[in-house]
Amino acid sequence: MDTLLLARLQFATTTSFHFLFVTLSLGLVVFVAGMQTAYAISGKAVYARMTKFWGTLYVINYALGIVTGLVMEFQFGLNWGGLSEVAGNVFGAPLALETLIAFFVEATFLGMWTFGWNRLPKWIHLALIWLVAAAAYASTLWVLAANAFLQNPVGHEMRDGRAYLTDFGALLRNASLTDSLLHVVSAALLAGGLFVAGISAWHFIRRTNEEDVFRRSLRWGVAAAPVGAFSIIHFGFLQEVAIERYQPMKLAVMYQEPTRLEAARQLMLQRFGPGDFAPPSWVAVPYQVMMNGAFVLALATLACLVLLFRNWLVRLRVPLYALVAMMPVPFVLVIMGWLVREVGRQPWAVYGLLTTEQAVSDVPPGLVLASYIGFTLVLGLLVVLDYWLIATFARRGPRHTLLGTTLAEPARDRLTAY
Template sequence: MSAADLARLQFAATTSVHWLFVILTMGLVPMVAFMHTRAAYTRDPATRAVRERMTRFWGQLYVINYAVGIVTGLVMEFQFGLSWSGLSKFAGNVFGAPLALETLIAFFAESTFLGMWIFGWGRMRRGVHVALIWLVALTAYASAFWILVANGFLQHPVGYEVRDGVAYLTDFGALVTNANALVALGHIALAALTTGGVFVAGISAWHFAKGTRETALFRSSLRLGVWVSMLSSFFVIIVGNLQIPVIERTQPMKAALLDGSGVAEEQARLVAQHGPGDYVPWQGWVKNSMDLMSILGNTVSTITFIAVFLLLKDLLVRKRWLAYLMTAIIPLPFIASVGGWVVREIGRQPWLVYGELSVDDALSNVSRGSLAVSCTLFIAIFVALAAVNWTLITRFARRGPDGAQLGAGDPLADDLPGAGGADEKQPVPAF
């Protein structure tokens, strides 16, 4: 493999692993915030105690994923200087601003709010405590917005001018309203909610299949997860289709690959515009990844739509094979979302900044041997972190609410009530 191939492999692998953390974080945090809000403002003591335990259980799984995932985000930052110094030299004045904002929001604001929420159990008034988890959710999506603004510039550079071979920002409004960023944000947000909903529904269904005694807690969780995943998976397909006109307008070669026609004509046009070269990305990767994402997305949408009706008859609770089916589809949204990123990133090759900076020109002056070592180490670290994350999530998910350590201790009177002494078999409203 060439140095460029190794650098691309390293970034592709680490980004894909990091994205598995991000999409679950974005999908879970609004649901945890919703659970906490319901718990904090429920008057019936028994129902409130169940909902508090529900918040602690799912909140702990969210915190585990966030804590391990943020490490992968920190490590990824080093790759820009290590492998892609040409990008910083050419587009640092434009690309750097949204990337810095994303870092400030994710690693400072979001982490601060989350830390206050974690250690605020029993120490804050309930309104303040609830506001904190909603601020965590808000900053999570604000972080996603800024990283997509940065990525949107790579996909379709706008709001800049090139002087002496360096891009300078001239229109900040155009940068943040780039259609390649905004439509993608809607698609990703809905994909994350689908992932979070399937995750919650799948784990809840597994506990019913195993004969849980926490019927009230997991029944409410199951309903929430199924409804969220059903609605979001339906709209994620619609918003995903809204990206097609944007791709056709800004990246006609990618559009030709996805359509399966006009590739030769587009190659000839790009040669005439940018000079000799191969402007056709890996067609099999782009088309197959798009098909994989579409098939899995439609599968999840269909299953969750049927699951809504099964809830009415309580079949997801009473039929073990249906419960196990809900658990089995947990990986599907993750795989589909990685397929979507493959389409987005590989489909713009050979450009790093579309039409302005090629991958080869952006590559740092690093030896092939150094890149081989760093590629191996980065991928090994990320795979190890992913294994640790899912081992911890699986362990605590299997333990159930009794194993939750988030907010352990007796809350103050103005906050949520203590978790003990409630009859977990009492019925709880779905929403």
């Protein structure tokens, strides 16, 4: 195995693992903020219990997700020196903003929110979680702005073989950014909705306590999931407009239509001269999985929404099992989507500007293999730990959250503290 292949495998692995955490955090924070808003307005204690329960799961996932982000940064520095040298002056700017927001603004506000229960005024405490949510989505914007530059390099000029940023606004107006950002936001909403609905459904199946908490949570999740599912489909197809214009070979391989493939080859020949500029043909497989999976989830979640009428969703019980089974599906589709977006860009690291072969660092394959194995083990451990912690606290239910309490408080006080 050579350095380039190992570096690409490492990038695919670290990005996929990290984005699992990001997707859940983006989806779940909206529910936590919404539930706390409902409590602040209505004063009903059930919304406080909902906020603490789902907030605990959010904090767990966010904390471990930060570590996966650090691993991803390490592999960037180790494996992609050529990319940083040629294009780092451009795509490094939005990544620097993302780092400042994620590691300073977002983490600071989340820490204040986590430890501010019973210490801060109600409305200030509520504002903190909304600031956390806003910072999370701002981070997503900057990451995707950097990635959109790799898909469609704009707002720069080349000097001495290096790209220099000339129009920062062009990065935000990139045709490859807007629809992809809304696509990711939709995926997060779907994942968060099915996560909330699935865990709530599990508690109904087990007939556990806190029925009021999980009945309301179930409704919130089931109401949000089809919105996310249909939005995914909408913004997914809208992205194909930009792909057809700027990356016609990717679209041709995605659909595997002979006429379109031949037209794309001729266009690549005119643009870049002789050479093989087609991504691997297997990109069509994750594309079909993602597209068909989104349609299935859209119909299934819409059916669950209809079954909320007269509480049929709970009475029939079979839909509850279906909701539990659907929980991991959005995360599979997210990975399929990233494979299509990133592998479909091959053989370019920066489309039309820099190939992946030119972008990779000049390091021995053994070193990349060692780092790949080490990083993968760390990421795998973090995924297992995240699942175990979330599953443990999800099973225990709202009465066992420590948000808003201290270890010195008696158990009976923990149940009532806000």
